[in-house]
Every structure is written in C-alpha cells, then in structure tokens.
Amino acid sequence: MQNIDQYQQLAVTYITEMGTKVVAVILFWVVGRWLIGFVGKMMQRVLEKQKVDPTLMRYLGNFVAVTLNIVLVVAILGYCGFQTTTFAALVAGIGIAIGAAWGGLLSNLAAGIFIVVLHPFKVGDFITAAGITGTITEIGLFVTTVNTPDNVKTMIGNGKIFGDNIQNYSANDYRRVELKCQLAGSADHVAAMLLLREKLAAVPNVLSTPAVEVDILEFTLVGPVLAVRPFCHNNHYWQVYFDGNRTIRESLAAAGFPAPMQTQLVMVQNQ
Known part of the structure; x- marks a missing residue:
C-alpha cells in the first residue's frame, strides 16, 4: 500500500512538472511571437521614417523575423532540457548542406540584395x-x-x-528613336533632310530639345540612306517610332520625291 502511494505521488509530481513546462513553453512561444511581431513593426516604422526602399525593408524584416524565431526556438529547447549546442551544430550542418545543394538559389538571393542596395x-x-x-x-x-x-x-x-x-531605358529623361530613310539616287538629299527635320519635329511627343537629327548614314546601290533620329520620352518611344515612319513616307511622297528603286545598267556591245 505504501508503494502504491509513493508511485501515485511520483506520478502526480511528474505530471505537475510536465504540465508546468508545457504551460511555460506555450507562454514563452506566445509572448516570444508577440515580441517578434512588435520588434518587426517598430523596425518597419523606423525604416519608413528613414525613407528606406520598400524592397530593402522586406529583406531586413524577413531576416530579422527568421533570426529571432530561431533564437526563440533554441531558448525554448534549452528551457526544456535539450542540449542547445548540439541543436545549433545540427542547424549549422543543415545550413551547409542546403547551401551546397541550393547554391544557385543562394546566389540569386545575394544578387537580389545587391540589386536592392545598388539600385x-x-x-x-x-x-x-x-x-x-x-x-x-x-x-x-x-x-x-x-x-x-x-x-x-x-x-x-x-x-x-x-x-x-x-x-x-527609364533612367534618363529621354531617348533617341532610330529611323532610316532610303532616298533615290536622283533625289535632292539636302531638300529631303530639311523637309524631314521640319515634319518630324511636328510629330506628337517629339522633343524640341535635342532637335531632330537627319543626316546621311550610308550609301547603297539605290541611293543615299538617311539616319532620322527624333528624341522622346521612353513612354512614347513606339508611338514616335511608328508615327515617324509614317511621316517620312507621307511627307516625301507629298513633296514629289522620286520613289527609291533598284536600277540595273545593261551595256550592249555590238559585234
């Protein structure tokens, strides 16, 4: 009978200790998670006041949250009697294994940090x-x-x-639109250049400064090729590109410039 009482007392003591530890672990986890969330919010407020880039804020927030969660788990395991040094070594070993297996993923992460920092x-x-x-x-x-x-x-x-x-392409205030215009060999290239400078400058969203550039780019068997280069904001690039080509075609045709076409000189020698 005395042995049964001792066993009961031991069981009650053991259950009480285990219950206390379980309750303590739950409290540690709840309070720890709340503190981690509080630290994250405080850090976000500080970074927002410093006008830190949102992407960099996300990086720092994730890093701090993961680090504090690991510290919380290690502290709880230490309270429960686990050897935290062994656990830390295990985590480090797993980290090395993951790093070796996912080297490309980690390189992407490192590159992402540099992109955020260097901007x-x-x-x-x-x-x-x-x-x-x-x-x-x-x-x-x-x-x-x-x-x-x-x-x-x-x-x-x-x-x-x-x-x-x-x-x-968005870093600078404007960019150059690259267009070409093929002239016939008999065309007055000087008059064509003056006409295209005037007409291209009137295309919507073409900047007046820098002015439209029109000059001879190269020569072909058909005739001279003009480089036509208006400037515009990047948002209007394709609109200026297509409107510019249409303006070149219509303005030269309306002014009566001859259509460029390949010609072939045939020499007949009488025997």
Missing part, C-alpha cells in the same frame, strides 16, 4: 537584362518579375540579371 532599376522601369526586355513589376528575394511588351509575365533569376549587362 540599378526600380519597379516601373523599362529595362533590358539577361536577354529580356520589359517593365519591372516586382523585385523579389530570388527573382525579378518583368512584363514584356507583348504582355508576357517573365520571372528572371536575380543572379542572371546581376551577372549580365543591364540597360535601363
């Missing part, structure tokens, strides 16, 4: 990078999302972008 482009910019041309819609942890001119959503690894040339 070669931002959301809304029109760029060419890694062979893709389009408008930036999102700069993520591992990939950057681009909408191409034919409305295709394309996701590019940040490592590919950062390891290649980046052309940002």
